[in-house]
Amino acid sequence: MNKNRLWVIASVLVMVLVLVLGVVVGIQPQLAATAAANEQRASVEASNAGQAAVLAQLKKDYAGIDKLKEELAPLSDSVPQGTEMPAFVNQLDALAGASQVTLTGITVADAVPYAPVAAPAVAPVVTGGATPAPTPTPAPTPAPSATAPAAGVPPVTNPQITAENFASLAVSISVSGSYGNALNFVNGLQTGKRLFLVSGLRTTPGDTPGIVTATITGLVYVLVPPATASTTAAK
DSSP states (O other): OHHHHHHHHHHHHHHHHHHHHHIIIIIHHHHHHHHHHHHHHHHHHHHHHHHHHHHHHHHHHHHTHHHHHHHHHHHHHHSOBSOOHHHHHHHHHHHHHHHTOEEEEEEEOOOEEOOOOOOOOOOOOOOTTOOOOOOOOOOOOOOOBTTBOOTTOOOOOOTTOOTTTEEEEEEEEEEEEOHHHHHHHHHHHHHSSSOEEEEEEEEEEOSSTTOEEEEEEEEEEEEOOGGGGGGOOOO
């Protein structure tokens, strides 16, 4: 009787041991693999959902690409990639004809990388009864230029415009005609397709009464590749 009971107990222990080993060796790794697969599937589904959202946004943006191209066209004419001097000269010829003046000369300097404009210095304000320290006599103030803002006027800057992607070319243009027509030419130059910053205007009497020779100086701008911003070549 005791032997039979021992055999039963031993059999039960063996079955329990087999069951435990089966769970540890066979079932548990399968459960771990299933959990890992579920996690990977959830990660892939989340990634697919994100890519689907990006694709939907790209499709939406592409639907309006024609409108963006229409908006970009005048901007590209205003500040082109490359100097585009032949197109600019054609613009000047057309403007001279419309303004009834004769284009007598044009000079274009080499491209110069963009230099940020420094903000004007602000004088310290003295408050209370403190006596301000004597200051030296200031030097004569130079006339404002195309790169120096007027005193007290903060310059307009843009962090996306740098010496690596933006350059300017100094241009001098001479026209001959009546004084009013010369001013019309200058106005058309400032409002034309190509961005032109007028920095100076000088007129001298011509040989014919009522005719003046006007010399307009200023800057045109170009977008350039970062690697060649300092060595822009005329196209």
